[in-house]
Amino acid sequence: MLKSSKRMVMTVGDSRVGKSTVMKLLLELYQIQGKRLKVYDHDNRDRLLAYKDLVCIEKIDFFNKQTDRMFIDLVAADIDIILVDMPGQHIDKICQYIVESELLEALAEYGWKLTFLQPISHRTDCIDYLTQIIQTATNNANYVIVKNYHFAPEFREYDEKMQKTLLTIGGTSINLMALHRNHYQAMEKAVKPYSQVCQDLSIILFWRSFIFQWIKNFRNSVINNNLAIKYLGLD
Template sequence: MTVGDSRVGKSTVMRLLIDLLCAQKKLIKIYDHDTRYKLAAYSQIVPIENIDFFRGGTDIMLEELKGNCDAIAVDMPGQYLDKVCQYIHKVHLFKLLNDYNWRLTFLQPISHRLDCLDYLEHLLDSFGDSADYVVVKNQYFDKQFSQYHRSEASQKLAVLKGSEVILKELNKYSYETVESLGLPYSAVSNQLAIYSVYRGYTYRWVKSFHSTLINNFTVKNYLGLNKSQQIEEYEYTF
């Protein structure tokens, strides 16, 4: 479940994760809780369903929990943390997940803003070791994240065995071009209409993030990725 403040890269991280799960031949289902439909480009490669948990959407997802999916991913809207927490407690989500032998991972990108740290700390305090946590340090906003590393949220994350990964900054012209064409990131390398240099930047950016996930044992486990395979098995053509 991607969570966090608005405009920190939640949907970007979700799209990158979908690409990797699909490359690993995982059977996945994606739920988009965000009204901006940032995942629309991925509907051509994986089932995506719009959902509103705050209006009874839990029942829809329960059917997937009973099925044979390898992973279920939910892209939540920005902010609304109190509402998200209230919903999870109200429907006893952790009990439901445990009944079907599932585990919830919160995937939270962060920027340079202190609001991100407040959000993360609230999340950790609300759910403790009932969930797993992966923080994505989005280098589009910052390179050092010094305030994060000095924060109580960072210390609490370590205590709860959460993990951190880095999402490197993508050249802004490459990002804008891909966004304007509405393509999955994994399809960019085959689009000759995109300047080769932009395709090259995007290729290396995607590969770097996927490598970061695959080579981190804790993150690999939390995100339902294959445990024994390395990133070299998921090369893209370019």
């Protein structure tokens, strides 16, 4: 059996809630710690293109039986973290895939832990999505919610309807602070890892300073949360 410190982290959630953004922020944290990574990307928009020279990224289609190679990685000795960017929406298909592929059983057999990483907005759909994920995986997985403040200053639906349930099963939440749309667009247009954008002189210093603080705030939200550190394989 492989080391129990190995972890698969799946980003799940609605479309356009920040899944790829959170994944890119995490990629740099893993790089800092020297984690050996493998990334599977279902998205066909090349949102992770800027990181292709830093980490092995493979395209995958979860709905066309292309996932055998992901299971092969469970016995690889040179991988610590498998990051999986699941498709937006399609929650029924995703839960069906988890059950039919016996993913939870395979991970347990080879000593891997599973974490669902879900960015949320203020929409009720996010709560429905999380509910289905929890009903499918129950306590066989860990859960990290990312409150994306780009969408709203508060998360009333989550706080009132879901937070208690999440805490009961040992889940936790971290924060992704809002970033001005112009700053974010400049960052994405640069097609560079986020930390390198902060050194890009083609972007005005005022914007780069906000981007730097945005990255720093996210990292602090993670490293100041012991559960998040554990569930994301950063311990």
